[in-house]
């Protein structure tokens with residue numbers, strides 16, 4: 001199997017498993033089913049450790065499309081498994097618990113998007129990959145946190161842009177491009193919004209030599225840029241990165257300590273990628289309850305019984321796939337969340 005720069009291969013057995021030998025049983029059942037196990041960076045450590053591949057949402061979806069296995073077990077939230085299904089409609093895609101939603105994807109419905117489009121009939125719709133299949137089907141171009149700036153920059157300057165659903169990522173793009181005719185949906189992820197500027201500022205002051213890795217969905221992304229712009233933190237120490245980009249930056253940095261502003265599950269992969277660095281969460285309560293619904297028991301059930309299967313209407317999938325492919329044609333999509 002190919003391992004991309006944004007994806008790490010799973011390793012060893014994890015802690016906090018329901019019984020000794022759990023990882024071996026999961027792997028044996030997956031093999032019997034002809035399934036590959038994918039885990040998002042925010043999954044529980046035990047799930048990350050048993051997976052064949054760990055990474056960000058888009059990189060995992062592309063792995064799902066490339067691997068020979070015809071069954072994918074996607075340990076992540078529902079929109080991510082849907083994206084894998086959109087890119088691999090002929091494969092069986094399973095998610096261990098289909099109730100694992102996402103507050104950011106839920107912050108705009110397809111009906112709300114249609115109303116917004118009706119108010120701006122000539123606008124180009126740009127959606128972050130954290131959206132449902134129905135919203136992707138109403139989208140012109142998808143984007144990830146790595147390429148959102150490039151995607152919006154590719155749209156002729158006289159065209160209005162509707163950017164959704166994340167207001168912090170949207171603000172980052174608008175600020176970078178200084179683009180007035182870009183409307184940003186006021187959605188947010190409750191986990192990332194809870195990592196605020198005051199907390200980041202306090203941590204940066206008490207750890208003056210640390211690098212700052214900040215996910216652009218965070219409420220603190222603006223504060224991070226401000227700290228760098230004002231000279232309070234050296235500009236080269238502040239890095240706004242997707243989760244996949246954080247792994248690359250961890251391998252490249254010379255810093256001995258890194259403050260990480262994203263969901264706390266990310267620390268597990270960062271510590272594996274660069275064990276000599278002290279990684280600390282900016283907010284150690286930033287844990288996504290939806291991601292943590294994928295428990296070791298749920299994964300075992302999934303590989304044993306083939307649950308829960310993800311279905312996407314083929315017509316919606318084709319339209320959503322076109323929006324994802326337009327993004328890929330613009331440039332390196334890097335990673336999503």
Ligand code: SF4
Nearest residue numbers: 102103104189191288
């Ligand atoms: S961390 Fe936020 S954006 Fe990511 S899956 Fe959880 S709710 Fe959604």
